[in-house]
Amino acid sequence: MARNIIDKLWDEHLVKELDDGSSLLYIDRIFLHERTGSIALKGLEAAGRQVRNPEQVFCTMDHIVDTFPGRGDDTLMPGGREFITTTRAAARAAGINLFDLGDPRQGIVHVVAPEQGIACPGLTLVCPDSHTCTNGALGALAWGIGSTEAEHALVTKTLVLRKPRTMRVRFEGRLGRGVTAKDMILHLIAAHGASGGVGYAIEFAGEAVRALPMEARFTLCNMAVEFGAWTGLIAPDEETIAYVRGRPYAPDAAHWDAAVAHWRTLPSDPGARFDRELLVEAGDIAPQVSWGTSPQHSAPIDARVPDPAAEPDPQRRQLMERALEYMALEPGTRLTDIPIQAAFIGSCTNSRLSDLRRAAGILRGRRVAPGVKAIVVPGSTQVKRAAEAEGLDKLFTEAGFEWRESGCSMCFFAGGENFGFETRVVSSTNRNFENRQGPRTRTHIASPETVAASAVSGHLADPRALD
Amino acid sequence: MEKFTRLTAIAAPLRRINIDTDIIIPSREMKRVSKQGLGEGLFAGWRYREPGSREENPDFILNQEPYRRARIILAGANFGCGSSREHAVWALYEWGIRCIIAPSFGAIFRGNCVRNGILPVVLDDAVIERLAEQVMADPQRAQLTVDLETCQVIAADGEAHAFDIAPGDRRMLLEGLDAIAATLEHAEDILEFQARDRLRRPWVYLDSAETTPSASS
Numbered sequence: 043m044a045r046n047i048i049d050k051l052w053d054e055h056l057v058k059e060l061d062d063g064s065s066l067l068y069i070d071r072i073f074l075h076e077r078t079g080s081i082a083l084k085g086l087e088a089a090g091r092q093v094r095n096p097e098q099v100f101c102t103m104d105h106i107v108d109t110f111p112g113r114g115d116d117t118l119m120p121g122g123r124e125f126i127t128t129t130r131a132a133a134r135a136a137g138i139n140l141f142d143l144g145d146p147r148q149g150i151v152h153v154v155a156p157e158q159g160i161a162c163p164g165l166t167l168v169c170p171d172s173h174t175c176t177n178g179a180l181g182a183l184a185w186g187i188g189s190t191e192a193e194h195a196l197v198t199k200t201l202v203l204r205k206p207r208t209m210r211v212r213f214e215g216r217l218g219r220g221v222t223a224k225d226m227i228l229h230l231i232a233a234h235g236a237s238g239g240v241g242y243a244i245e246f247a248g249e250a251v252r253a254l255p256m257e258a259r260f261t262l263c264n265m266a267v268e269f270g271a272w273t274g275l276i277a278p279d280e281e282t283i284a285y286v287r288g289r290p291y292a293p294d295a296a297h298w299d300a301a302v303a304h305w306r307t308l309p310s311d312p313g314a315r316f317d318r319e320l321l322v323e324a325g326d327i328a329p330q331v332s333w334g335t336s337p338q339h340s341a342p343i344d345a346r347v348p349d350p351a352a353e354p355d356p357q358r359r360q361l362m363e364r365a366l367e368y369m370a371l372e373p374g375t376r377l378t379d380i381p382i383q384a385a386f387i388g389s390c391t392n393s394r395l396s397d398l399r400r401a402a403g404i405l406r407g408r409r410v411a412p413g414v415k416a417i418v419v420p421g422s423t424q425v426k427r428a429a430e431a432e433g434l435d436k437l438f439t440e441a442g443f444e445w446r447e448s449g450c451s452m453c454f455f456a457g458g459e460n461f462g463f464e465t466r467v468v469s470s471t472n473r474n475f476e477n478r479q480g481p482r483t484r485t486h487i488a489s490p491e492t493v494a495a496s497a498v499s500g501h502l503a504d505p506r507a508l509d
Numbered sequence: 510m511e512k513f514t515r516l517t518a519i520a521a522p523l524r525r526i527n528i529d530t531d532i533i534i535p536s537r538e539m540k541r542v543s544k545q546g547l548g549e550g551l552f553a554g555w556r557y558r559e560p561g562s563r564e565e566n567p568d569f570i571l572n573q574e575p576y577r578r579a580r581i582i583l584a585g586a587n588f589g590c591g592s593s594r595e596h597a598v599w600a601l602y603e604w605g606i607r608c609i610i611a612p613s614f615g616a617i618f619r620g621n622c623v624r625n626g627i628l629p630v631v632l633d634d635a636v637i638e639r640l641a642e643q644v645m646a647d648p649q650r651a652q653l654t655v656d657l658e659t660c661q662v663i664a665a666d667g668e669a670h671a672f673d674i675a676p677g678d679r680r681m682l683l684e685g686l687d688a689i690a691a692t693l694e695h696a697e698d699i700l701e702f703q704a705r706d707r708l709r710r711p712w713v714y715l716d717s718a719e720t721t722p723s724a725s726s
């Protein structure tokens with residue numbers, strides 16, 4: 043029978059079916075970070091349990107660490123130091139791989155996992171972090187779990203799951219100029235709602251997906267969770283294989299050919315069925331920006347703030363009204379007339395080398411508008427060094443951006459650094475939830491190019507007008 | 510883990526859709542590496558007047574009688590979406606919530622509930638809306654009964670609504686099971702799987718001699 047890629051990955055990792063219809067699924071790799079991993083490791087310690095196969099478990103410091111140059115264990119977050127030192131001690135005691143502060147492999151967990159070859163095609167990978175689906179871009183089954191589930195995976199190498207329904211989202215045709223993977227996923231979520239993917243594992247497919255370079259594929263899969271999906275993935279192809287080759291934890295020369303041969307069997311068979319199929323015309327997608335407090339509140343940059351009165355669904359209408367109140371916006375305002383006070387480029391969505399290159403391309407020869415605080419945070423120490431080697435840091439700092447050490451930084455507010463009360467930020471991150479970036483901070487999410495264009499314009503701006 | 514069998518308690522409607530885990534427990538309220546001490550931060554952005562303050566916002570339903578004694582939440586679709594932080598569930602539990610009724614849940618959140626003794630119930634949006642109206646119409650009758658043995662939600666007027674839950678989740682909650690111990694009953698199968706898999710996909714196993722990750726600083 044024709045099987046889709048999700049069926050194949052599921053079957054390959056099935057240890058056994060349990061009596062109640064759930065499955066015991068084998069977990070290849072586990073990633074932790076200091077915010078939620080610390081508590082899982084401590085939980086195990088308290089229960090006197092051991093990590094099985096610690097060589098398959100990785101931990102990085104990204105969420106709470108400072109991103110100021112010359113950083114140490116101290117952070118602006120109250121109590122932050124405890125997270126870092128507890129994680130370090132627990133990781134060492136458990137014998138797992140730790141990418142500590144100062145380690146050249148340190149960075150945001152979902153940037154580091156592919157970069158180091160820890161995430162590879164065909165693997166199951168879990169992390170107590172919702173954006174673990176990012177790694178699905180390699181053709182892996184990767185999903186976020188809770189800390190207690192992480193303890194379960196650490197001790198047993200398995201998780202108990204019910205098989206999700208499957209969905210294929212095909213982006214057919216070609217993207218227009220200046221349109222990115224970020225715009226693809228925001229367009230999809232705006233069209234089908236932030237719960238449009240609930241209960242599904244999604245394969246992203248179609249001509250426009252196959253045309254995406256690997257780093258853009260991570261951006262696309264990163265936000266599958268904002269669509270409500272259990273996870274998202276993309277079938278491995280030549281682009282994937284070329285990306286993985288030679289990475290530190292990727293299959294070595296002795297196993298490479300066998301691994302690649304195996305990966306080529308993973309794509310969905312012709313005629314494979316999905317529980318649901320969606321089709322998106324890639325040519326219809328414009329650069330997107332969010333205007334509200336859910337990723338579903340996104341619109342083309344040349345549109346206007348929508349009017350809740352025109353929304354027939356009462357729950358959605360209420361949410362829109364509340365969002366506009368929080369965002370202090372009036373229906374009918376042109377999005378490009380909305381002034382911004384801050385710009386942020388970073389996060390596991392858009393902080394890889396190609397993201398920084400594209401943003402820097404827009405900043406070249408331009409300056410951040412007066413009064414705009416602009417910050418760029420590379421996704422990993424490796425990205426930072428590579429960017430510096432080609433002079434991107436200079437382009438950013440000359441344009442008026444702060445250039446930071448790698449980490450999650452102001453993608454989310456942990457009680458420390460933030461943009462400020464009611465500050466309006468254009469941000470390359472994935473969540474525009476209330477208070478996500480700081481108390482009452484107003485977040486507009488967009489691609490790195492749109493963030494750069496907005497930073498130099500002083501208001502939300504269409505990157506196509508500037509390149 | 511505490512068992513869940515049957516609960517009769519005040520239910521509080523929080524019917525906004527897409528209530529995410531950042532709202533349930535803002536990051537700034539997760540101050541220590543601990544599962545405890547989080548109840549105070551539950552819905553902090555809504556419960557208190559200002560970020561960081563502890564002055565109650567009287568407009569928020571969980572600050573009003575009788576809902577401040579609620580053990581059940583009547584929620585909107587996609588409840589618990591967003592960040593995987595289990596702190597959201599620990600905070601709900603510590604504050605007193607034992608059951609959440611919603612048309613749908615964030616997947617990670619739902620799993621976290623089951624592992625911590627909170628029952629996630631999926632009912633039709635229209636049914637939840639009716640329950641919410643009843644609960645709000647007469648605060649004296651703001652109680653619901655949730656029975657996990659019969660898989661029913663019973664309204665104050667006696668009307669019963671059946672719900673579905675995965676048998677494994679149901680058992681875990683009914684018996685207060687330790688999920689790790691339950692899985693370790695299959696330890697043999699896991700070992701056998703690993704042995705077979707190691708032959709089939711040797712490159713996945715990082716303990717082979719060829720792989721020597723460098724020491725960290």
Ligand code: SF4
Pocket residue numbers: 104105150151152171173388389390391449450453454471472
């Ligand atoms: S960058 Fe943001 S979304 Fe990504 S893992 Fe860090 S906090 Fe989460």
